[in-house]
Every structure is written in structure tokens, then in C-alpha cells.
Amino acid sequence: xxxxxxxxxxxxxxxxxxxxxxxxxxxxxxxxxxxxxxxxxxxxxxxxxxxxxxxxxxxxxxxxxxxxxxxxxxxxxxxxxxxxxxxxxxxxxxxxxxxxxxxxxxxxxxxxxxxxxxxxxxxxxxxxxxxxxxxxxxxxxxxxxxxxxxxxxxxxxxxxxxxxxxxxxxxxxxxxxxxxxxxxxxxxxxxxxxxxxxxxxxxxxxxxxxxxxxxxxxxxxxxxxxxxxx
Amino acid sequence: xxxxxxxxxxxxxxxxxxxxxxxxxxxxxxxxxxxxxxxxxxxxxxxxxxxxxxxxxxxxxxxxxxxxxxxxxxxxxxxxxxxxxxxxxxxxxxxxxxxxxxxxxxxxxxxxxxxxxxxxxxxxxxxxxxxxxxxxxxxxxxxxxxxxxxxxxxxxxxxxxxxxxxxxxxxxxxxxxxxxxxxxxxxxxxxxxxxxxxxxxxxxxxxxxxxxxxxxxxxxxxxxxxxxxxxxxxxxxxxxxxxxxxxxxxxxxxxxxxxxxxxxxxxxxxxxxxxxxxxxxxxxxxxxxxxxxxxxxxxxxxxxxxxxxxxxxxxxxxxxxxxxxxxxxxxxxxxxxxxxxxxxxxxxxxxxxxxxxxxxxxxxxxxxxxxxxxxxxxxxxxxxxxxxxxxxxxxxxxxxxxxxxxxxxxxxxxxxxxxxxxxxxxx
Ligand SMILES: Nc1ncnc2c1ncn2[C@@H]1O[C@H](COP(=O)(O)OP(=O)(O)O)[C@@H](O)[C@H]1O
Ligand SMILES: [Mg+2]
Numbered sequence: 001x002x003x004x005x006x007x008x009x010x011x012x013x014x015x016x017x018x019x020x021x022x023x024x025x026x027x028x029x030x031x032x033x034x035x036x037x038x039x040x041x042x043x044x045x046x047x048x049x050x051x052x053x054x055x056x057x058x059x060x061x062x063x064x065x066x067x068x069x070x071x072x073x074x075x076x077x078x079x080x081x082x083x084x085x086x087x088x089x090x091x092x093x094x095x096x097x098x099x100x101x102x103x104x105x106x107x108x109x110x111x112x113x114x115x116x117x118x119x120x121x122x123x124x125x126x127x128x129x130x131x132x133x134x135x136x137x138x139x140x141x142x143x144x145x146x147x148x149x150x151x152x153x154x155x156x157x158x159x160x161x162x163x164x165x166x167x168x169x170x171x172x173x174x175x176x177x178x179x180x181x182x183x184x185x186x187x188x189x190x191x192x193x194x195x196x197x198x199x200x201x202x203x204x205x206x207x208x209x210x211x212x213x214x215x216x217x218x219x220x221x222x223x224x225x226x227x228x229x230x
Numbered sequence: 231x232x233x234x235x236x237x238x239x240x241x242x243x244x245x246x247x248x249x250x251x252x253x254x255x256x257x258x259x260x261x262x263x264x265x266x267x268x269x270x271x272x273x274x275x276x277x278x279x280x281x282x283x284x285x286x287x288x289x290x291x292x293x294x295x296x297x298x299x300x301x302x303x304x305x306x307x308x309x310x311x312x313x314x315x316x317x318x319x320x321x322x323x324x325x326x327x328x329x330x331x332x333x334x335x336x337x338x339x340x341x342x343x344x345x346x347x348x349x350x351x352x353x354x355x356x357x358x359x360x361x362x363x364x365x366x367x368x369x370x371x372x373x374x375x376x377x378x379x380x381x382x383x384x385x386x387x388x389x390x391x392x393x394x395x396x397x398x399x400x401x402x403x404x405x406x407x408x409x410x411x412x413x414x415x416x417x418x419x420x421x422x423x424x425x426x427x428x429x430x431x432x433x434x435x436x437x438x439x440x441x442x443x444x445x446x447x448x449x450x451x452x453x454x455x456x457x458x459x460x461x462x463x464x465x466x467x468x469x470x471x472x473x474x475x476x477x478x479x480x481x482x483x484x485x486x487x488x489x490x491x492x493x494x495x496x497x498x499x500x501x502x503x504x505x506x507x508x509x510x511x512x513x514x515x516x517x518x519x520x521x522x523x524x525x526x527x528x529x530x531x532x533x534x535x536x537x538x539x540x541x542x543x544x545x546x547x548x549x550x551x552x553x554x555x556x557x558x559x560x561x562x563x564x565x566x567x568x569x570x571x572x573x574x575x576x577x578x579x580x581x582x583x584x585x586x587x588x589x590x591x592x593x594x595x596x597x598x599x600x601x602x603x604x605x606x607x608x609x610x611x612x613x614x615x616x617x618x619x620x621x622x623x624x625x626x627x628x629x630x631x632x633x634x635x636x637x638x639x640x641x642x643x644x645x646x647x648x649x650x651x652x653x654x655x656x657x
Contacts (some may be wrong), residue, residue, distance in 0.1 A: 053651050056561075058561055058650055058651050059651055078565070078566070079565060082563040082564070082565050083563060084563075085561065085562065085563040086562055086563025086564075087563070091558075091561055091562065093654065097554055097555070097558045097654070099555060101246060110558075110559065110562065111562045111563070113231055113232075113235055113239075114231050114559060114562055114563050114564045114568075115231075115563070116231060116232045116235075118232075119235075
């Protein structure tokens with residue numbers, strides 16, 4: 001068996017300090033295999049987003065370790081963390097966080113711009129990613145002029161553009177109607193199957209969770225149970 | 231992110247909120263415009279004075295007077311000195327006269343090539359061909375000084391014949407006709423001698439001076455004419471009266487450099503004389519103008535500081551508005567220093583646009599005012615009231631950009647320190 005992509009040991013996260021301190025994660029152990037799709041399920045306030053932010057290296061744990069490819073991420077400098085997030089991760093949030101005034105193409109190529117990729121290559125790769133999501137005819141449109149489903153596809157194109165190893169999705173279908181939500185889910189699982197991109201999906205949608213290789217049920221900052229899909 | 235992308239993004243971001251940015255740019259514009267205009271005024275006037283010094287072309291002569299040791303430091307009344315004589319200036323102004331002994335002393339000072347007492351001449355009138363008698367002052371003339379000529383030549387200092395250059399304004403009243411016709415004509419000059427009777431002498435008009443700083447001082451004589459007039463005036467006067475001079479001209483070697491010139495001035499000062507070059511004398515005017523410009527610039531800088539606060543405000547709003555965007559970019563790996571650069575360059579862009587427009591508008595207004603002032607100040611030809619020196623213009627633009635950068639640091643720091651998670655949090 002291949003070594004895990006991400007390995008978490010006794011992960012704890014406390015917000016604040018003193019009497020007002022709140023322990024959002026109370027000691028989690030977790031291994032995510034290469035190419036696996038993982039759902040993080042739980043009620044609102046159970047600590048799902050907190051866990052995802054820690055896994056995505058957006059925040060540092062209060063204690064415990066997160067190893068990426070066997071490297072302890074607490075040893076990485078701010079610069080190395082920035083580079084890892086830019087190169088290895090893609091993000092899809094419940095809200096689109098698109099720059100409404102900028103073109104669809106500019107929105108999609110933002111991670112490449114941050115990476116310092118020259119403009120010409122950015123455009124070529126941006127158009128390819130949009131084509132993959134059947135949005136290439138919208139490249140010149142302003143992001144504001146798209147429908148909700150189209151916007152979420154733009155967001156996925158943006159998450160894909162740097163050929164990431166993991167896509168982190170926090171409630172990716174939360175803002176979409178059932179039909180468009182299903183289309184977006186199909187796209188994500190298709191990427192997982194064909195390109196071997198890991199998925200970490202935060203959701204409270206049981207159906208979405210069931211489509212993942214494994215579902216992790218979180219309650220009050222602890223793993224309540226894990227379900228492996230048949 | 232590449233540096234080029236940071237700059238283009240900052241440019242684009244600056245004009246995302248067009249009205250807000252335009253108003254901030256307007257504030258910067260007003261400050262930069264005022265600053266450029268006041269600077270331009272200083273540059274224009276000082277350049278005119280410099281040009282005058284250059285066109286006068288006397289850089290090897292300094293004017294020496296006797297230092298007035300009697301004047302009490304506290305400004306109270308001075309003791310009477312039998313050697314003091316009236317000088318030009320406000321009524322009652324006096325200076326201690328130079329005697330022949332003083333002239334000898336000055337001649338003996340190291341660095342003095344030669345010394346010539348300036349013979350003070352007061353003419354009663356000038357007349358041409360039996361026409362009207364007109365008052366005429368003889369300019370307190372630094373030998374070798376060149377007047378701007380409308381016609382003819384400068385006086386020949388060594389010529390044996392008495393020669394004079396007359397200001398253009400005397401052409402009509404004296405009935406001399408056009409400038410070209412006047413050259414070669416003869417005029418009569420009258421002085422009162424020591425016995426009180428009026429005597430006259432003749433002089434050839436060799437040139438007609440254009441209106442300007444030099445010709446405002448009066449007619450320019452050559453040595454022969456000056457000596458003739460002085461001798462006529464001295465006839466019958468007690469000797470003590472005729473060998474007292476208000477000032478003397480000292481020739482020195484300007485090629486030895488400013489330090490050598492200063493050293494000579496110091497040696498003359500030690501010997502009890504005050505020496506000033508033409509540059510010194512006009513330099514006083516220049517420094518007064520500089521002081522006025524400095525005060526005006528102060529007001530312009532206050533306007534710029536107010537505008538800088540506008541930049542702080544604008545950028546804080548921009549940071550606020552783009553909280554999500556900044557959070558997203560940081561999540562996607564944009565480093566904090568880059569975020570700082572993005573916002574501080576946005577501030578610099580606002581400064582650049584405002585100051586560039588302000589400077590351009592000032593140059594435009596300068597051109598307009600120059601046209602109007604040219605008509606109003608016709609007797610100061612060559613004066614560009616508002617002139618622009620590329621170095622000052624660049625300094626204004628760069629200075630405003632620096633102020634804008636400083637103004638941008640606070641909002642840019644806030645953006646750089648922003649935590650991506652809390653910016654992206656929604657509930
Ligand atoms: N920055 C914070 N400061 C204090 N408490 C926080 C912070 N972020 C999250 N929490 C708390 O931690 C708990 C878990 O939050 P979160 O991980 O966002 O839950 P969810 O499962 O809904 O995504 C919640 O009770 C929330 O109020
Ligand atoms: Mg959440």
C-alpha cells in the first residue's frame with residue numbers, strides 16, 4: 001500500500017485563550033490515502049471547517065501533527081506553506097469568491113498569476129481548463145454575468161488550473177439547486193476518478209458523503225465514526 | 231506573483247472604484263498643481279535674474295564699500311562721522327566714504343588685480359539738438375557691464391571720445407527718432423560744478439539700451455565721459471570733497487574659483503571693507519524670492535498632506551471591500567509581502583496620476599499666464615514668469631509618489647496581516 005498523502009496525529013485546535021477558550025478539535029487521528037475521496041460530515045459547529053482549514057494548511061493546529069507526503073508541515077516556513085497551497089491544493093468554497101468585475105478567464109487563472117506563470121501560458125492553460133468544464137465560450141464574460149452553476153464551474157476550473165493533488169471543497173453544492181449541484185458533484189468525482197486528484201469535501205449532505213470513498217462523521221471536535229463506501 | 235503583474239494589478243485595482251479614486255486623485259492634483267505653480271514662479275523669476283547676471287557679463291569685478299563700524303549693533307543712533315556721505319537707497323542712508331588712502335590700501339590686498347574708485351556723477355539734464363531738457367541719471371556702473379542693446383554697440387571703455395548708451399525710453403522725448411537713427415548722434419549733458427554754476431559737455435550716442443534691469447539704472451557712460459563729468463563737477467569744490475568715493479570697483483581673478491573669491495572678500499572684510507560681486511547683490515534678491523516660494527510651497531505641501539490622508543482613507547476602504555478577495559489570494563498562496571506591495575503600489579499609482587496631471591496642468595497654466603504676463607511686464611523682456619525646470623518637476627512627481635507610498639503603508643499593512651480564514655468565513 002502507498003504511504004498516505006496526509007497523515008494526522010492527535011490534532012487539536014483551541015480558539016482563543018483563558019476562560020473564553022473554545023476547543024474546536026479535541027484530538028483527531030486520520031490518514032488520507034493517495035487518490036482517496038473523503039467526506040467530512042457533521043452538524044453545524046462540529047468542527048468540519050476547522051479540520052479542513054488545518055488539512056489545507058490555512059491555519060496551524062494548537063497541538064498535534066499534520067504530515068504531507070511524510071513531511072511534518074509544522075516545520076515549513078510561511079513561504080513554503082504559500083508555495084504548497086499554491087501548487088498542490090485547489091479550493092472550492094460554498095460562496096464563489098469570484099472577482100465580479102474581472103473576466104472569467106482572469107478569475108480562473110488567478111492561481112497561476114500568483115504562482116508567477118507568464119501571461120501567455122496562463123491564457124492557454126485557462127482556456128484549456130474552461131474547455132474541460134464546457135465554459136470556453138464564456139472566457140471573456142464578466143464573472144458577474146454567469147448563473148450560479150456556471151459560477152461554481154468557474155470556481156472548479158480555478159481550483160484545477162494548477163493541476164493540484166488535493167481539491168478542498170467546503171459545502172461545494174450548498175448554494176446550488178439540486179440539479180446543478182449534481183452536475184458539480186459529477187465533475188468533482190470525475191476529476192477524482194480520471195486524474196487521481198484527492199477530494200476533501202466538507203458537507204452535511206448525506207447523499208454527497210455516500211459518493212465518497214470514505215465519510216468521517218465529526219461530533220463536538222471528535223471523530224464519531226467513519227464509514228467506508230461499499 | 232511577478233513584479234509586472236503586481237504593478238498591472240495595482241493599476242487596475244486603483245480604478246475599480248472610479249469615483250472614489252478620482253476624488254482622491256483630484257485632491258492630489260490640487261496639491262501637486264499648487265506646488266508646481268509656486269515652484270515654477272520661483273524658477274521663472276530666479277532664472278530671469280540669473281540670465282540678467284549672465285548677460286551683464288561682469289564676473290571679474292566686485293563693488294567695495296567701507297564697512298560702517300559706527301552703526302551700533304542694537305540699531306540705536308550712530309555717532310557722527312565726518313567721512314560719511316549719502317548713498318543711494320532710502321533717504322538718510324549713508325556710507326562711510328572711501329578716500330585715496332583706502333584705494334591704496336585695497337590695491338595692496340592680495341588677490342586684488344586693480345582698483346578704480348567709482349566717481350559719483352549727478353547730471354542736471356540731457357538735451358539733444360536744442361530740444362527739451364530731460365533728467366538723466368548716470369548708472370552706478372560696474373565697468374564692463376553690458377546692457378541689452380536695441381541698436382548700436384556697447385560703450386568702448388578705452389575710447390578717448392566721450393560715449394554714452396541711452397535707455398530706449400529717451401528716444402522720443404529727446405527727438406532722436408528710431409533706435410537705429412539715434413546711434414551716432416550727439417547729446418549734451420549738464421552738471422553743476424563746485425561753484426554752483428551749470429556747465430555742459432557733449433557725448434556720442436553709441437548704443438540704445440532695451441528696457442531691462444540695467445537700463446533702469448540710467449545711462450551708461452564710458453570712462454572718458456564719466457571722468458569728464460566728474461572733473462567738471464569737481465571744479466571749484468574743496469579737495470576733500472572730490473577725493474571721497476562712495477564705492478570702488480575691484481578686479482579679481484574669477485577663474486580661481488568661488489573659494490578664492492570668498493577668501494578675497496574675507497581679506498577685504500578684515501581690512502574694514504565690504505565687498506560684493508554682482509552675483510552677491512542679485513543673490514540677495516534670489517534668496518528673498520526663494521524664501522517667498524518656500525512659504526508658498528509650505529501651503530502646497532499642507533494641501534498634499536491633506537490629500538495623503540485622502541489616500542489613507544481610500545485604501546482603507548479598498549482593503550475593507552476586498553477582504554474576501556485578499557483572503558482568497560492568500561489562501562491560494564499569495565505571500566503577505568506581495569499583498570503589501572499590491573496595496574502600496576495602488577497608493578503610488580494614485581499619487582502618480584494625481585501629480586502627473588497636476589504638473590501638466592501647472593505647465594499649461596504657466597504657458598497661459600506667461601502670455602498674459604508678457605504683455606503686462608513688457609519692460610522686462612525675457613522674463614518667463616512661470617518656468618519649469620525638469621528636475622523640480624520630476625522631484626514634485628517623485629515626492630508626491632513617496633508621500634502616497636507612505637500614506638498607503640498603513641492600509642497595505644492591514645491587508646498583508648489579514649488572516650485568510652477569517653476573511654473567508656461565512657455563516
Ligand atoms: N476563529 C474562531 N474563533 C472562535 N471560535 C471559532 C472560530 N472559528 C470557529 N470557531 C468555533 O469552532 C466551532 C467549530 O467551527 P467550524 O469548524 O466552523 O464548524 P463547522 O462544522 O460548522 O464548519 C464552532 O463552535 C465555532 O463557533
Ligand atoms: Mg463550516
